[in-house]
Amino acid sequence: MFLETRCFSNDVVHSSDMKRSIDTAEAVLDGLGQDNEEVHEMKGLREAGSGQFEGESLDTIDEKQAKEAGYDSYDEYEDDKRKTDEDEWSWLANAHYYADQSGYAEGADKVQERMTDAIEKIAAKQNEEGGGNVLVVSHGMSINVMLADMTDKYEGDSLENASVTKIHYQNGDMEVESIGDTSYLEEGEE
Incomplete structure (x- = not known):
C-alpha cells in the first residue's frame, strides 16, 4: 500500500515491450493488488538502442x-x-x-523523440478517455535521456531502478513534477 498511497493509483499501465520492463510493471501491479490489470506494451518505450554494443x-x-x-x-x-x-x-x-x-x-535525439512521442501518445489517449493516472514503465538510459531534454529540473543524476518520476499532462503540455522518487521503498521497509 505504500506505493499506492505515496505515489499513485493507476487507471492504465503502459510498458516497454521488453521482458524486464513488463516484469517490473506486473510486479508493481501485484504490489498494488491490481494483478488482473492489462499491461499495454509499446516499442516506443524501449531502452536506447546500443547497436553492436547491446548486452x-x-x-x-x-x-x-x-x-x-x-x-x-x-x-x-x-x-x-x-x-x-x-x-x-x-x-x-x-x-x-x-x-x-x-x-x-x-543517438540521444532519436531516443528523446521516440520516448517523448510515446509519452505524448499515452497522455493524449488517456485524456480522450477522461483523464486519470497512468503507470509507464521504461528503461534507465531512455528515461534519463528524455528527462535531459524535457526539463531543467533534471540534473543528470542516474535514476535508481524502481524510482518514480511524475509527469503531469494537460492541454498538450507536459510538466515534470518530480524525478526519481524512491521514498516509497524506504517507507515500505518500516
Whole structure:
C-alpha cells in the first residue's frame, strides 16, 4: 500500500515491450493488488538502442566504442566527441551512435523523440478517455535521456531502478513534477 498511497493509483499501465520492463510493471501491479490489470506494451518505450554494443557492460562498451571510433582511449574519445553542454546520459547514447558500425544504435535525439512521442501518445489517449493516472514503465538510459531534454529540473543524476518520476499532462503540455522518487521503498521497509 505504500506505493499506492505515496505515489499513485493507476487507471492504465503502459510498458516497454521488453521482458524486464513488463516484469517490473506486473510486479508493481501485484504490489498494488491490481494483478488482473492489462499491461499495454509499446516499442516506443524501449531502452536506447546500443547497436553492436547491446548486452555489453558499460566499461566494456566504453573501450570498444573508443577503439571502433579510432581512438586509443575512452577519455580521448569523449574529449574529442562530447559537446560541452551535453549531459552524461545523452553523451552515452551519442557515444554508442557515433561508434556503432551496425547502424542500429540510437543517438540521444532519436531516443528523446521516440520516448517523448510515446509519452505524448499515452497522455493524449488517456485524456480522450477522461483523464486519470497512468503507470509507464521504461528503461534507465531512455528515461534519463528524455528527462535531459524535457526539463531543467533534471540534473543528470542516474535514476535508481524502481524510482518514480511524475509527469503531469494537460492541454498538450507536459510538466515534470518530480524525478526519481524512491521514498516509497524506504517507507515500505518500516
